[in-house]
Amino acid sequence: MLVGFLAAAALLYLIATVLMLTYLVGVASTLPSRRAATVSLGAAMVAHVTHDILRWVTLGRGPFAGIHEGLSTLALLVAGVAFALRLLGRRLETLGVFVAPLTLLMLLASQGVDAQPAAPLSGALLGVHVGSTILGTAAFTVAFALAAAYLVQEREVRQKRLRGMFQRLPPLEVLDVASFRSIALGLPALTLGLVTGLSAGLQEVGRGIPIVSWRHYLALGVWAVFAAVLALRLLAGWRGHRAAIGTIVGYASAVMVLVGYFVRGARL
Amino acid sequence: MTEGVVVVGLNHRTAPVEARERLAVPPDGLEDAVRAVLALEGVREAVVVATCNRVELYAAGAEAESLAGELRRHMHARGGSGVTLYEHRGEAAVQHAFRVCASLDSLVVGEPQILGQVKEAVAAARSAGALRGRLGRVMARAFQTAKRVRTETGIAEGQVSVASVAVDLARGIFGDLMGRKVLVVGAGKMALGAARTLARAGASLLIANRSFDRAEALAREYGATAHPLTDLGMLLQHVDVAVCSTGASGYLLTRHDVATVMKARRGRGLFLIDIAVPRNVEPAAGDLDSVFLYNVDDLERAVAEGGRGRSVATIEAERVIAEELSAFRAEELAQRSAGPTIVALRRRFQEVAAAELERSLSGKLRHLPEGDRAAVEAMLDALTNKLLHAPTVALKTAAANPDGDDVMRAARSLFALDAEPADPRGEVTRMRVQGEMTAKAKAGNGR
Structure with a gap:
């Protein structure tokens, strides 16, 4: 039954992504098709939540119990942001296109991870580690969606195409500022996640068990890229195009961590 | 009577701004331009219409074919032989004049500036002694037609000006325009129109002009602040949108100037609208990060893409023009x-x-x-004239x-x-x- 809900959620996320994409590129821009996208996204979230609750009830593993659950919770959080954006305004709903496929990826990634916590963490510290990492990653996901939308919108403005996507995407400066704020929110959260994770990892190293993996290096890399984007923005006036590219590079590293989970599990 | 009328020219549809700016005529150079055309062989009458979207030579003479050839040679000599020109003769030329004045041939269909610009061109031609009859009648009728189109059709109401395209764009870049700053450089009517529309959307206006007195006068009229043109670099650091429409012959802003400004702006987006011909802003400036540069041609494309150039009003306007053209033809024939x-x-x-x-x-x-x-002789003359008056009028009317x-x-x-x-x-x-x-x-x- 668990697998059934999971498959339904994945399929519905996929349908929502395709529907949102058809609206953005102007293949289908009717109200029914837009409503269908919202309904699919909502239904996917319902299936997703049901799956997570059933898992909690039957296996006793809560939303922050480990990487598996954490990733699933992250996917749900991100889907929730996309859903909220759809309700907020017509020009914001298109951002879902950039978010929904990532939700799907996170959900799938969670399945590649063993149910056991991979890090030698337990109790409150594990909750803080997973929770703050989820929040930080969710914020970066939103920042990424905004940056991607910025680049698409910027291309429309530069190529002087004022119909189509130009009218369906939010204004450039709104995207730019919102992306900045998302990073500013995500960075402290991810910092906390990294510090808790690394401190535990280093304790293990101290005990002679080197478990600092490629993922940890990559996670540090993600953190460094976002920190650099934020710093350059504040100190060197990085805005718009360059900031968007930086955000996307940073997030691409994060996605690689997710893909890594899916392909190789939480092992080294 | 219209067969000897010819128009040769280029406009925003047929030639890019690069070609138009080579042929541009400053407003105070109109009379000289007319005299130059009048000096061509076979030209008896001439009008030179030069706006940022078109340069057209209207001429009347005995023989349309050679007249058109002369006008073409004249334009190629000034704008380079590569320039593509259109040409209309006889009734087609008259119809073209009607459509231009009625703003049907404009970048933004229905915009009101073109009529004033043609009127200025006709005034310049008149003071250069280049209007003797035929062409003068064509132009007078074109003004009358334009007035009819304006009052009888909805073309002016449905007008989507460059201004509203500019507002759409500014919204697409900045979102809400409340509290944004818009700088108008120069005193072009179109630029001021665009700025006024932006101001209505909540932006505040700054006007910079070579003549500070003029800037102050406009600032009072538009509720803006006035600045000397020498402050341009400093002003650009603080505004969000700049609309340029000066008559400068070279670039007012080079890529380097804009790059310097952007450094001081710390990457904040700058929307530059260059509706001047010749252009005020070096095109390469548009490649800079966070700089969005639009010239008149880009706006034209934006308007066309918006599908907002055509409407029921334009169909009605074409009908009015057809009516006026046929009435004009009848009158000329009657004569x-x-x-x-x-x-x-x-x-x-x-x-x-x-x-x-x-x-x-x-x-x-x-x-x-x-x-x-x-x-007795005088009495007979008077009698003849009185008797002839009614039939003369009746014949003139009947001929039409x-x-x-x-x-x-x-x-x-x-x-x-x-x-x-x-x-x-x-x-x-x-x-x-x-x-x-x-x-x-x-x-x-x-x-």
């Missing part, structure tokens, strides 16, 4: 076809009067003193109507104008026949 009949009629009356006067003065009234003879030929035939028959002339020299008949032949030949050419 030709009624002319000979009226001349013949007048001559017939005058001949009869002269013959009767002669007979009486050498017969029964032989005794009249010189003064009285003159009085489809059944005019019947009235004309009736007049000729009633007054025996086709009979052998009383005058043995046959002048009247010869004149009329010649007149008719030319009229027919001309009507044939004109179609």
Whole structure:
């Protein structure tokens, strides 16, 4: 039954992504098709939540119990942001296109991870580690969606195409500022996640068990890229195009961590 | 009468801004430009219309073919031989003038500036002594048509100006325009129009002009702040949108200037609208990060893409133009076809009067003193004129109507104008026949 809900959620996320994409590129821009996208996204979230609750009830593993659950919770959080954006305004709903496929990826990634916590963490510290990492990653996901939308919108403005996507995407400066704020929110959260994770990892190293993996290096890399984007923005006036590219590079590293989970599990 | 009218030119649809700026004529250079055209062989009348979207030479003379050739050579000499020109002759040229004045040929259909610009061109032509009749009548009719189009169709209401495209764009870049700063550089009407629309959306206005007095006057009118043009670099660091429309012949802002400004802005987006021809902003400046540069051609494309250039109003406007064109054609024809009949009629009356006067003065009234003879002659003149007035008007009116030929035939028959002339020299008949032949030949050419 668990697998059934999971498959339904994945399929519905996929349908929502395709529907949102058809609206953005102007293949289908009717109200029914837009409503269908919202309904699919909502239904996917319902299936997703049901799956997570059933898992909690039957296996006793809560939303922050480990990487598996954490990733699933992250996917749900991100889907929730996309859903909220759809309700907020017509020009914001298109951002879902950039978010929904990532939700799907996170959900799938969670399945590649063993149910056991991979890090030698337990109790409150594990909750803080997973929770703050989820929040930080969710914020970066939103920042990424905004940056991607910025680049698409910027291309429309530069190529002087004022119909189509130009009218369906939010204004450039709104995207730019919102992306900045998302990073500013995500960075402290991810910092906390990294510090808790690394401190535990280093304790293990101290005990002679080197478990600092490629993922940890990559996670540090993600953190460094976002920190650099934020710093350059504040100190060197990085805005718009360059900031968007930086955000996307940073997030691409994060996605690689997710893909890594899916392909190789939480092992080294 | 319109077969000798020709227009040769280029506009925003046929030539890019690079070509148009080479042919641009500053407003104070219009009279000289007209004189230069007037000096061309075969040109009897000329008007030069030069706006940021078009440069057109209208001319009237004897022979359309050679006239058009002369105008083409003249434009190629100034703008380079690679420039693609369009050309209209005869009635097509008249129709083109009507459409231009009615703003149907404009970048933004329905925009009101073009009529004023053509009026200025006509005034310049008049003061250069380049309007003698035919072309003057065409232009006067074009103004009348434009007025009709404006009042009878919704073209002005449905007007999507460059201004509203600019607002759409500014919203797409900045979102809410409340509290944004818009700088107008120069005092072009279109630029001020765009700025006013942006101001209505909540932006505040700054006006910079070479003449500070002018900037101050405009600032009072638009509720803006006035600045000297020398402050441009500093101003650009603080505004969000800049609309440039100065008459500067070179770039007012080079890529380097804008790059320097962007450094000081710390990457904040800058929307530059360059509606000047020649252009005020070096095109390469548009490649800079966070700089969005639009010139007149880009705006044109934006308007066309928006599908907002055409509407029911334009269809109505085309109908008005077709009506005016046919009325104008009829009037011109009437002037030709009624002319000979009226001349013949007048001559017939005058001949009869002269013959009767002669007979009486050498017969029964032989005794009249010189003064009285003159009085009788004057009385006969007055009588002739009074009697001729009504038929003259009626013939002119009839000639403009489809059944005019019947009235004309009736007049000729009633007054025996086709009979052998009383005058043995046959002048009247010869004149009329010649007149008719030319009229027919001309009507044939004109179609």
